[in-house]
Amino acid sequence: MADRRQAAVVDIADVEIIAPNFKKRLSGVTSTIIQLIPVQRALGQKVAALGPGLPIDLPHIRFRDLLQLWTAPRGRRFRIWHARRNIEMLPAIFMRDILRMKLKIVFTSASQRRHSGWTKWLVSRMDAVIATSGRTADYLEVPNSVVMHGIDTARFSPPADKAAAKRACGLDAGKNVVGCFGRVRHQKGTDLFVDSMIRVLPSRPDWIAIVAGRATPQHISFENDLKDRVAAAGLAARILFVGEHTNINDWYRTLDLFIAPQRWEGFGLTPLEAMATAVPVIATDVGAFPELLVTGENETGVIIPRDNLQAMADAAAGFMDEADRRHAASARARAHAMEKFSIEGEAQRLNAVYMSV
Structure with a gap:
């Protein structure tokens, strides 16, 4: 049966935060993006996803919309590109530093091991770094903020009986x-x-x-x-x-x-x-x-x-x-x-x- 859900394509001019997902396979990172974006938007954050492996009705932009990143969103000087993987940091660095697009890059690290030299270099180029726990923060060699994951406490709630x-x-x-x-x-x-x-x-x-x-x-x-x-x-x-x-x-x-x-x-x-x-x-x-x-x-x-x-x-x-x-x-x-x-x-x-x- 064909998927009849309407594609939720968002006007890039109204997007202030881009959440890229560059892996098709479902993972914890993908699940985080899927769960967070509707909540962020409900709180007034102008965020949209980018990439494959996401529900069609999740607010998103298309790859061709990236050509408009030389122009800042309405009322802002930059957009935020929130990467969660190496593969998502690298193109953002290219767009910001080589193409001079109006981007700031935030990276979330969940790793609890020493990073490779390549990853350390990528992380060193970020405008802000987030650790998902204090233990993760201990493995980072750059200033960072700890933001732990949350859950839907309405969905996960006690039964009446x-x-x-x-x-x-x-x-x-x-x-x-x-x-x-x-x-x-x-x-x-x-x-x-x-x-x-x-x-x-x-x-x-x-x-x-x-x-x-x-x-x-x-x-x-x-x-x-x-x-x-x-x-x-x-x-x-x-x-x-x-x-x-x-x-x-x-x-x-x-x-x-x-x-x-x-x-x-x-x-x-x-x-x-x-x-x-x-x-x-x-x-x-x-x-x-x-x-x-x-x-x-x-x-x-x-x-x-x-x-x-x-x-x-x-x-x-x-x-x-x-x-x-x-x-x-x-x-x-x-x-x-x-x-x-x-x-x-x-x-x-x-x-x-x-x-x-």
Whole structure:
């Protein structure tokens, strides 16, 4: 069936911020652009996307519109080009420095490793640099602003009736549910989650576990091995592989506990999505996770060492066995996500960086 959505082409004269996306494959960067632009525009920011792999109805400009970048937008001296990849920094440097187009370049880095010499040079040519976390900022050798990702706290919100939310997803409304969401693969630690559940669930009959996410073709054997382990433990009815869902927010609403077991992560939104849905979180010490959760007295969750099965099982058992602790962390998690990590807040902080250049 043909796509009948109307193409949202924006007049370049009204665009002050360009968000290029130069990779067709869906990625975290692409998802960020797709989610941010409607929010930015709702807040009055004149932003449009550029490039392939984006929804046709997302406000965008065409490549031929770049010929008009010698002219500044109405009421401004420059446009902002907000790059998020090397491939998007390089053409902007060419347009600004060689073609003398009226551009200022902002770059967002999510990398948590030392940059190559080439990337360092590109970053050194930016007018402003944004880091998505404090840990990312530590790897940058230029002045930067930390702007952490936000999420849609209306979409990711608690259910009015948790039992009904569980029934709507085909789960037993009488059971507590612990979940692990994301791609099924070794890097994401799905095996750690499954193995920890094999340890803790037999003595806790009031709990079930769900794995939500897709295994890409090269990881199918990994997923099948996990299913075999679950079956061998006699837990096939209590550790469920539910696949990938576009309504993942509905699945968060079924949860009483969320575990982010990653061995490596660039940033990682799943703990935020869980907390916004009033679900306490156990997360490994990777990506931005330690900066997302509140631990200790006013906990929204706990941070555990990466790749540590025993720590994961112990942390899960602690929350499973202490309902009062779990419920208190739930309420604090929602409030924390609303205050610190709304996508509207992210858009406003980005705009402050734009205005600074």
